[in-house]
Amino acid sequence: MTESSARPTRAQQRLRTEERILTAARQIFADLGYDRTTIRAVASAAGVDAALVMHYFGSKDLLFARAVETSPDELPGGTPDEVAEALLTSLGRRLTGEPVASLAVLRSMLTNADAADRYRAAGEPRLRQLAEAIPARDADLRASLLSAIVHGVLAERYLLGLTHLADASPEQIVELLRPCFQILTTAAPP
DSSP states (O other): HHHHHOOOOHHHHHHHHHHHHHHHHHHHHHHHHHHHHHHHHHHHHHHHHHHHHHHHHHHHHHHHHHHHHHOOOOOOOOOOHHHHHHHHHHHHHHHHHHOOHHHHHHTTTTTTTTHHHHHHHHHHHHHHHHHSSSSSSHHHHHHHHHHHHHHHHHHHHIOOOSSSGGGGGHHHHHHHHHHHHHHHHHSSSS
């Protein structure tokens, strides 16, 4: 390998810098929320100048939008049990590694209307997909309850940390929630 081929290209350097900025932004938005996060703080955490953050992202709002982008887990079609297991698997992953993008939105949506709108826009298609997979007359309500449980567990574990959820293993949490998820994804009453 020659010395010139070992050096990253400008495009590679730009992508690395952009990812460093996004990583720092996700963490700071998750820790402080939208309103208390500053471009200077993000730049400092990423080890770059604030002007570079603005050059790459244009504004705090656009930086936030990119920082909180997540690829939603696809819910499988199939039986209610398969839907429940897919939700539990997704929750387990988010309990294993801190979901900073989700936390940034959860913390920010309480104080920032744009963050709340972004949360609703991202959540509505997933709720519709989940409701379509639940064979019950009140499928929309059941899907909303499942979503509320997931987001409540994440908020309590990572943002509040006041209960035993902060110390419990992901496996223990998932196992305790399994019967609840199975009941909510079926048409049969408890």
